[in-house]
Every structure is written in structure tokens, then in C-alpha cells.
Amino acid sequence: MERLLALWPRQIGNQCLLMLAAGALLGWLLPGQTHWLQPLATIFLQASQIVVMPFLICELIVGFGRLRPGSLRQLVGRGGLVLLALWLAASLLVIVLPLFLPPLVTSEFYHAGLFDVHKSDDLLTTYLPDSIFTALATDNFPAVVLFSCVLGILLQGLDDREHLLRPLAVMRSLFNRLNKLVVRLIPFGIFALIAINVSRINGEQLIRIQGFFAVCLISFLVLSLLCLLVLISLTPLRLRSLWQMIKGPLALTASSANLLIALPMLVSNLQEQLPAALGVDPDDPRVREMHEEITPLISLGFSLPTLGQVATLIFVPFSAWYVDRALEPLATLRMLLSAIPATVSGVKAVVRQELLNLGLPIDLLQLVYVNGEWLYRFEKVLGLEGLAVLAVLVVAQGVGAWRPRLPRLLASLGLATALTLGLGLASRSALAAALRESYRNDARLLALSSTRSGETPRVASRPWPAAPVTLQAIRARGVLRAGVQDDALPWAFRNARGDLVGFDVDLLKSMARSLGVRLELLQLPLEQLEQQLGEGRLDVVAGGIQNTPERAIRHELSRSYQTVNLALVVPDAKVRELQGGERSAPSRPISLAVEDESLISYGLEAQIAKSLGDARQRARVKLVPIGSSAEFFTAEGQRRYDGLLTPAESGAGLAVLHPSTTLITPFGREFSSELVLMVGGRDAAFRRYLNGWLTREISLGRIQELFDYWILLKGGAAARSR
Structure with missing residues (x-):
């Protein structure tokens, strides 16, 4: 045991990396055994969330309240320039990278998200909610930050502000100690979170959206490299020192997909390690002043659009490519100008609005859900990197550690450009080869077969002679004569093998089985089927028949199903x-x-x-x-x-x-x-039987099984035995 404990890393950052690797290995090798880790993951996330908001409120009020006059303007000015540079870098990649995507043909199946109701996002109410307590309850970080910053700024004008700042400073220390207790849980929380998420990875989904994965990966690599090169080109910071400061928050953010809970660790690491990493005297008054400014700076940067949020907007031009309607660079630029300010309201809300603005299919939003597990990590990790760049550059300039080396900076920009072009061209070639004739949804649809067991119904080549349509007559002849309309996907259609299949075909098979008779089908255009039904040559007609007043006048109709x-x-x-x-x-x-x-x-x-x-x-x-x-x-x-x-x-x-x-x-x-069945004849007993049978099928969930299989294209195994 002592030997095992001796192997446990001393530094929290190394502990996080170790548990990150261990969790990924467990999730990959034993995906079915990760469910027992869910309570640990939940406890960790909830504990982290409870601590973060009070900690940051105190930090912001005390930090802004103790700023000297004029320093806030300098802080915002320097930080604003850095943020604009970060947004510009991410925007350039959002414009350029989709140009490397090869042509793609695709279309998606039905899903409930098609009918999601969009609620317009109001940035004013995001930053100015009805109540600060509502903002706290809903984790509205921008509103909480703005409220805390305003309180801190107003404190600067009070002569006796120390009477309030001293107890707040004590509370800040208390929450800081509480946060350190939570920090001890971080490696174990990372282990649980990463194991659970790796176990949920769907390889088929990754293949289908590999184009999006490629542009996001290139964007991540280029922006990460650019952040690193800019820091070592403009400051005396060394790579090793930077890694020591961000490895813990990086592992926590990557595993939890939650940047907010990593902010206290990032702030603490920067306050403790950044002065030494920049080679400045920790007793310098400027250094002590910047120590207090790190928390307001990080919080302000987080409440505004982050590097990750801007980079995630690459989903919009990707969506246009996905439906073979690639955006021109100018159209992407216009999209960015409207979308970047709105990213604070959430990625899904902004993406949906931009899809609407560009006239792209709203059902593309389902790709956000499909890719959510890694997409949010992409956004949050890049956001963390952007906040680290913001803090280091602003602090370095404030404490006199600004060391710009123009040749190295130009070389860094050239390397980032070359990397973008090289990876872009390579991914275009690889994607073109991988996606060639890759569209399979049509084949998947036409490969569907009946979910109902039993004898395959005979398909008649010509109409039957007229005969009585009553419950007694149908059982006496042992045949249910059913008509299904032509061209009625997915209710009745010919699959790739030429079999007549579909939602309503399976429904009719179950009905015939319940009646104790054999099912025979006749496939004709709807107008001819109605004529045959009126002449007594059919017992029922199905195939996506909608209930209309005119149809109800001409024929008997079943209850809806x-x-x-x-x-x-x-x-x-x-x-x-x-x-x-x-x-x-x-x-x-x-x-x-x-x-x-x-x-x-x-x-x-x-x-x-x-x-x-x-x-x-x-x-x-x-x-x-x-x-x-x-x-x-x-x-x-x-x-x-x-x-x-x-x-x-x-x-x-x-x-x-x-x-x-x-x-x-x-x-x-x-x-x-x-949807209803058209019923032949005027036999009340037959109609009552059909309606009672349909009611039972609905209550037993069998209609839902058919919907899941034929409409949503999922499941089917449970229904095959019926």
C-alpha cells in the first residue's frame, strides 16, 4: 500500500492527468461497468457548482473594490485588445477551414427535434434578469458577473469601503478554503466523468460527421499552437511554467465539459505561479496589484464570448456544406458579426438562430446533440486556453514583463498559417476518399423488413370480386382483403428485395392475426382503392390515409391510430x-x-x-x-x-x-x-371490432413500436415477436 501511495503524484495537475488516462482506459475497456461511477460524478459536479458562484462573487466585489482609480480603465483597455485578437483568430479559421471540405450528399431521418420551438434570445435580459437570485438559481454567469462588477466599482467611490471589504475578504478566504477542499475531489471526479463519457462514444456517429470532427480538430490544433506561440513570443514565459499552471484546469475542463467549475483552480494557479513564471519580483507593488486584478479579468473574459464559443460557430458553415449549400466567405463573415455577441446565451441557441437566418434546415441542429459529448469539450477547453492567454498577456504588460520579439511572432503566425493549409488540404483529400459514395441512409431505409412474425401476406395482381364486408363474412372466408396505396412511404412501400412492407402493412398483419384470418394485399393508387372499397371488393384500406371531412362522407373510417x-x-x-x-x-x-x-x-x-x-x-x-x-x-x-x-x-x-x-x-x-383506416361495408360489428382492437394496440405501446421502427428507424427487435 505504501508503495502505491508513493506513486501517487504530489501535484494536483499530475493527479488530474493520471486519473484522466485511467478513466479513459476504464471507459474504453469496460464500458458496461461505468454506471457505478455516476454517483461520484454527480457529487463532484454538484459540489463544484455550489462553491463556484459564491467564490467568484466575493472575488469580484473585493477585486474591483480595491482597484486604484484609473486601473479599471487600463485593465479593460488591455484586456479588450487581447479579446479582439482572440476573436479575430478564431473567426479567420471559421471562415477559412470550411473551404477545405469536399462535396457531400446527405439527408436525415425523422426526429422529434424537427418541431422544436425556437425562443428568441434577448441579450438584454441575459445580462439584466428580473432578479439576481434568479440569475444565481439558473447559473446565469454573465448577469452575476455584471452585478458583482458593478458593486465592486461602486465601492471604489465610498470613503469607508473597507468596512464592507474586510468582511467580504474574510468570506473570500473562507470560500477559498472551501474550494481547496473541493479541489481534492477533482482527480476522482475527472476519473468518473471521463470513464462515463468514453463508454458512451458511438463510433458510427463519429464516422458520419467526420468532416465536422476534422475542421474542429484542425481549429483546435491551430488555435492552441497559436496561443502558445504568442505567449512565448511576447512574454518571458516558458512552456514548462505555462503547462504547470493550466494542466489541472485543462484536465478538469476536458473531463467535465464545464469551464465554470475550473475557474477557481485557474485563478489560484495564476495568482500563485504567474509572477515567478514571468520573472518579476512578487513584492513589487505592481505585482500585488495585478494579483488582485486576475479574478476580475478572468471573470470578465468568461462572461464575454470566449475563444471556444467563437470557434464553435464553425458548425454553421459546416451545416451549409452538409446540405450541399456551402457558404461564401462573405456570408460567413456576416454570420459571425451577428453571432459572436450572442454566443453568451449558449451554442445551441445561437446555432439555431443562424440556421434560420441563413435558410438552412433546422433539423441540422440534431448534429449538435449527436456531437455534444466532444463538441462542448472543444468549446470549453479552447475557452480555457483563451482565458489563460488573456490573463498572462494583460498581467505581463501590467508588471513590465512585456517582451515582444517580432521575428519570433511573425514566424509563429507563418507556422500557424502553414499548419492550417497543410492540415486543411490533407483533410480534404482524406475526407473526399472516405466520403466517396458514403451516403447510405437510402439503402438503410430500403433494407427495412417486417417487424411482425408469421406468414408473409400474398399481394394480389388484380382486384377481388365483390363480396359482403362484415365481421362474420371475413372470418368465414378466412381472408382479410386490404388495400394499400402506391407510393406511401413509410406506411406501405416496396423495399430493396421487392417485398411490400411498412408501418401500415405490419399493422394489417397484426389485425389479420387478431381476427384469425390470412392477410392479402392489393396495391393501387388511392383513387382506385376508394372505388374498390365502395364496390365491396376490399375490406379495409390503409397506407397513410388522413382523416378529412370529404373522406368521412364517402367511407366509414376507423378511430385514429x-x-x-x-x-x-x-x-x-x-x-x-x-x-x-x-x-x-x-x-x-x-x-x-x-x-x-x-x-x-x-x-x-x-x-x-x-x-x-x-x-x-x-x-x-x-x-x-x-x-x-x-x-x-x-x-x-x-x-x-x-x-x-x-x-x-x-x-x-x-x-x-x-x-x-x-x-x-x-x-x-x-x-x-x-391517420385512419377506411372501412368497407356498413357492418357496425366490424367497425367496433377494429376500433376496440386499435385502442388496445395503442394502449399496449405496439403503435409506438411501429413508429420507432418505421419512422425513427430504431429498435424493432422488441416488435418482431408480435
């Missing part, structure tokens, strides 16, 4: 015009193709015109019936129609099969509809 939401499938080039969001109404008439003619009504046209319009005027919309969705996807259909009005649950699959189009949801969930 699935809610769908109308959306648009549009060519990629027309997404911006029809996406919705904060932009003006289309200036020309919009022609929308509609496969189900019974949906067309003046009321629906008016509602769509309102949704696609703006506050001043409605859009001019024309709904045009077409024979099938295939007509829309022809060259002539793409020229004639601006979009296809269809349920989002169907449209996502159509866009996957035609990746040059995109599913958009400008109406949200405003235009919902219900």
Missing part, C-alpha cells in the same frame, strides 16, 4: 425561401404539390399562406394536386413546384431517398392530422 404533422419537402436551393423564421415573405407565388387531393381547401391554403408570410403580408400560395409524390421528384416536378406538402413522418423518408431535397417544418405542429 397515429398523429402526423404537415410539412414541406423542398429542393435544397429553395430551403431559405420557404424555411420561415425572421425574414420577409416570398415575393413570388408559391406552388405546392399535394398528393392527397382531399387535403386541399381554401382554409388550408390561407393558413399556409399566413405561416409562410411575415408580419406585414401573407405569402401567395397555390396548392396543386398531383398523381403521386414521384411526380414531384422528376426534373419537371422540381421546376414546376416549390415544394411537396406531406406529413413530416412521410416527407423525411422521401427526402432520404432524394437527398437533393430537404424536409422543413415551417408550420411547426400547427397543421396536425390523424
Whole structure:
């Protein structure tokens, strides 16, 4: 035991690095055994979060309150220049790196995030909330920092400020001691966090978005190298000294994806080690003064857009590339000018707003969730590096340790440029080879097969003769005659093997099994199916049939079994015009193709015109019936129609099969509809049986199983035995 304890590093930074490696190894080798570490990770995160805010409030009030007159202006001036330089460096990479991405064709499956409601973020309420206690409760760091800074600045004008500063200084010391207790947990918290997160890595997801991973990795390497080279070019700081100061906070930030809880450690390390690293006398009055200014400086830098937040905006031009609509450099620059100030409200909120502004599909936001585990670490670690650069450069200038070496600085900039070009060209070549013919979502969709066990239903080649449609007659002949409409993905369609499959096909198989009869199918256009149903040649009709008043007049309808939401499938080039969001109404008439003619009504046209319009005027919309969705996807259909009005649950699959189009949801969930079965005959017993059976299927979760498999393309194993 003593030998093992002797191997334990003395320095907290080395302890963090050791446990980081150990946690990564455990998560990689034993991913199923990391769940028992979750309580430790939770305790660590909660303890860190509790300590941080009180510690920083006291630090800021005391730090600003004890600043000498005029020093605040100098601090903000020097720090502002450094922040602008950091933002400029990250912005240049956001503009340049996406230019190295090769062409890509893709389209994504249906997901619930398509209907996320966007709430506009107000920077004014971010910095000025209703109450400071609300800001504390919601971890609104910018508001807390601003409030604390204002209190500290106001204290400077009070003659008896020491009466308040002395007890606050005692509280600061108390919270500092409490923070040191939490610091002892950091290596073990890192171990738990990194083990849990490594165990969750999805290799398939990493392959799918390797382009984003590549540009982020290059951005991280170049910015990290640039930060390092700038520091050693402008100050006497050595690499070893810098590493000693940031390795602990770096490991904590990388493992937790939380920069806030690493700030106390970063501040403490800089206060204790930076004077010696810069080679200045710790008893120099300027050094003691800068010691007090480090906390306000770091806190202000954190409350403003960080280096990591600006660099993360590379997701927006990546998203445009992902849907084959690459942004011009000037468009990316305009995006940065509006997005950088808003990054303090969070990456997801800013990305969503910029996707809307640029007319890019909102469903691209799901990539933020897919990449969240490493994307937030990328942002936070770069943010930490930027704060370290900010503190070192401002302190070095303030204590007279400014040692600019122009040749070394120019060489550093040249090296960073060469590294960007080299890695960019290499990644473009590698990605082009890896992504060649890599689009597989269409094949994945067409590879789906029935989730229901039992006999494969026979598909009739011609209509059946007319026969009574009653519950007794169906059971007597032993056959359920079901019609499914053509071109009804994902409700009824031909898969890659030529089998007739789909959500409604599986539903009909289960229904026939419940009736104790054999299922036979007839696939025809919807208009012909309705005719056959009226003539008594079919018992039921399915295939994504929506409940409409006109249809209810012509036929008996079952109860609803699935809610769908109308959306648009549009060519990629027309997404911006029809996406919705904060932009003006289309200036020309919009022609929308509609496969189900019974949906067309003046009321629906008016509602769509309102949704696609703006506050001043409605859009001019024309709904045009077409024979099938295939007509829309022809060259002539793409020229004639601006979009296809269809349920989002169907449209996502159509866009996957035609990746040059995109599913958009400008109406949200405003235009919902219900899927039903059309029932032949007038037998009340048959209708009651169908409705009772559908109610039971819904209550048992079997309809949800079908939705998960055929719409979301997940699961299926649980449903195969039914």
C-alpha cells in the first residue's frame, strides 16, 4: 500500500492527468461497468457548482473594490485588445477551414427535434434578469458577473469601503478554503466523468460527421499552437511554467465539459505561479496589484464570448456544406458579426438562430446533440486556453514583463498559417476518399423488413370480386382483403428485395392475426382503392390515409391510430425561401404539390399562406394536386413546384431517398392530422371490432413500436415477436 501511495503524484495537475488516462482506459475497456461511477460524478459536479458562484462573487466585489482609480480603465483597455485578437483568430479559421471540405450528399431521418420551438434570445435580459437570485438559481454567469462588477466599482467611490471589504475578504478566504477542499475531489471526479463519457462514444456517429470532427480538430490544433506561440513570443514565459499552471484546469475542463467549475483552480494557479513564471519580483507593488486584478479579468473574459464559443460557430458553415449549400466567405463573415455577441446565451441557441437566418434546415441542429459529448469539450477547453492567454498577456504588460520579439511572432503566425493549409488540404483529400459514395441512409431505409412474425401476406395482381364486408363474412372466408396505396412511404412501400412492407402493412398483419384470418394485399393508387372499397371488393384500406371531412362522407373510417404533422419537402436551393423564421415573405407565388387531393381547401391554403408570410403580408400560395409524390421528384416536378406538402413522418423518408431535397417544418405542429383506416361495408360489428382492437394496440405501446421502427428507424427487435 505504501508503495502505491508513493506513486501517487504530489501535484494536483499530475493527479488530474493520471486519473484522466485511467478513466479513459476504464471507459474504453469496460464500458458496461461505468454506471457505478455516476454517483461520484454527480457529487463532484454538484459540489463544484455550489462553491463556484459564491467564490467568484466575493472575488469580484473585493477585486474591483480595491482597484486604484484609473486601473479599471487600463485593465479593460488591455484586456479588450487581447479579446479582439482572440476573436479575430478564431473567426479567420471559421471562415477559412470550411473551404477545405469536399462535396457531400446527405439527408436525415425523422426526429422529434424537427418541431422544436425556437425562443428568441434577448441579450438584454441575459445580462439584466428580473432578479439576481434568479440569475444565481439558473447559473446565469454573465448577469452575476455584471452585478458583482458593478458593486465592486461602486465601492471604489465610498470613503469607508473597507468596512464592507474586510468582511467580504474574510468570506473570500473562507470560500477559498472551501474550494481547496473541493479541489481534492477533482482527480476522482475527472476519473468518473471521463470513464462515463468514453463508454458512451458511438463510433458510427463519429464516422458520419467526420468532416465536422476534422475542421474542429484542425481549429483546435491551430488555435492552441497559436496561443502558445504568442505567449512565448511576447512574454518571458516558458512552456514548462505555462503547462504547470493550466494542466489541472485543462484536465478538469476536458473531463467535465464545464469551464465554470475550473475557474477557481485557474485563478489560484495564476495568482500563485504567474509572477515567478514571468520573472518579476512578487513584492513589487505592481505585482500585488495585478494579483488582485486576475479574478476580475478572468471573470470578465468568461462572461464575454470566449475563444471556444467563437470557434464553435464553425458548425454553421459546416451545416451549409452538409446540405450541399456551402457558404461564401462573405456570408460567413456576416454570420459571425451577428453571432459572436450572442454566443453568451449558449451554442445551441445561437446555432439555431443562424440556421434560420441563413435558410438552412433546422433539423441540422440534431448534429449538435449527436456531437455534444466532444463538441462542448472543444468549446470549453479552447475557452480555457483563451482565458489563460488573456490573463498572462494583460498581467505581463501590467508588471513590465512585456517582451515582444517580432521575428519570433511573425514566424509563429507563418507556422500557424502553414499548419492550417497543410492540415486543411490533407483533410480534404482524406475526407473526399472516405466520403466517396458514403451516403447510405437510402439503402438503410430500403433494407427495412417486417417487424411482425408469421406468414408473409400474398399481394394480389388484380382486384377481388365483390363480396359482403362484415365481421362474420371475413372470418368465414378466412381472408382479410386490404388495400394499400402506391407510393406511401413509410406506411406501405416496396423495399430493396421487392417485398411490400411498412408501418401500415405490419399493422394489417397484426389485425389479420387478431381476427384469425390470412392477410392479402392489393396495391393501387388511392383513387382506385376508394372505388374498390365502395364496390365491396376490399375490406379495409390503409397506407397513410388522413382523416378529412370529404373522406368521412364517402367511407366509414376507423378511430385514429397515429398523429402526423404537415410539412414541406423542398429542393435544397429553395430551403431559405420557404424555411420561415425572421425574414420577409416570398415575393413570388408559391406552388405546392399535394398528393392527397382531399387535403386541399381554401382554409388550408390561407393558413399556409399566413405561416409562410411575415408580419406585414401573407405569402401567395397555390396548392396543386398531383398523381403521386414521384411526380414531384422528376426534373419537371422540381421546376414546376416549390415544394411537396406531406406529413413530416412521410416527407423525411422521401427526402432520404432524394437527398437533393430537404424536409422543413415551417408550420411547426400547427397543421396536425390523424391517420385512419377506411372501412368497407356498413357492418357496425366490424367497425367496433377494429376500433376496440386499435385502442388496445395503442394502449399496449405496439403503435409506438411501429413508429420507432418505421419512422425513427430504431429498435424493432422488441416488435418482431408480435
